[in-house]
């Protein structure tokens with residue numbers, strides 16, 4: 001799952017998120033927006049196995065793109081043909097992650113702008129947000145939605161009130177509490193259930209709830225939640241993943257094929 005999240009775009013698909021910091025705390029993986037990323041050891045294991053049989057050929061960026069597809073497939077979702085041939089970047093800066101990654105507090109206009117900046121459409125936004133059909137977050141991330149929406153100890157009115165009460169029972173003011181499924185009750189299965197939750201105002205992140213605030217993204221959420229059109233979502237998701245996986249790709253003499261994913265050669 002985490003590998004899927006690692007495809008989150010920043011500079012693009014060049015595996016800079018895997019690099020350790022040259023100076024302590026300085027790399028993308030050290031940025032607050034990337035704190036919950038994990039599974040680096042799994043990527044390292046894959047890389048060592050590949051290097052043994054086929055040294056210097058498969059980049060860490062390609063491994064991430066392939067692993068993202070496999071994570072979706074293994075959790076019951078669709079599959080797609082991953083284009084390969086990416087090379088690995090040599091620079092990783094935490095400040096770039098903090099400045100460029102979309103925030104979970106973004107409204108629909110900010111999300112659209114952030115995606116457009118990377119050449120991604122509104123359709124890509126609503127489709128790729130469907131990745132939140134798997135995985136988890138924390139009470140800390142939704143604390144303001146529950147307890148401090150406008151700075152007056154209030155709750156985000158976009159949250160279903162019953163759902164908000166359930167969440168408040170789990171999450172203490174300030175952010176303490178258990179791990180929360182992003183797609184409640186279905187967080188280990190890649191399916192279209194996420195859209196049903198969003199439509200019922202049970203999307204956990206502000207950015208997920210925001211998908212209801214644009215006619216195109218709202219229509220997509222509605223379509224995926226009313227009829228069992230898993231095949232459509234699966235196909236759409238593969239298409240948008242290929243598109244996202246093509247952002248900022250390094251080829252030719254650019255970058256390198258790292259020997260170990262956490263270090264430049």
Ligand code: HEM
Pocket residue numbers: 001002004005007008035036037102103104105106111125128129131132134135136137138141205207
């Ligand atoms: C639309 C903009 C997006 C925002 C604002 C966003 C934000 C977030 C946040 C805040 C979390 C929870 C992390 C935590 O609690 O520390 C999360 C988790 C996750 N995101 Fe996104 N995300 C976005 C798009 C995407 C995309 C495009 C993908 C992949 C295609 C993706 C895949 C995931 C996955 C798989 C998780 C669960 C990770 C886990 O279980 O550890 N997200 N996202």
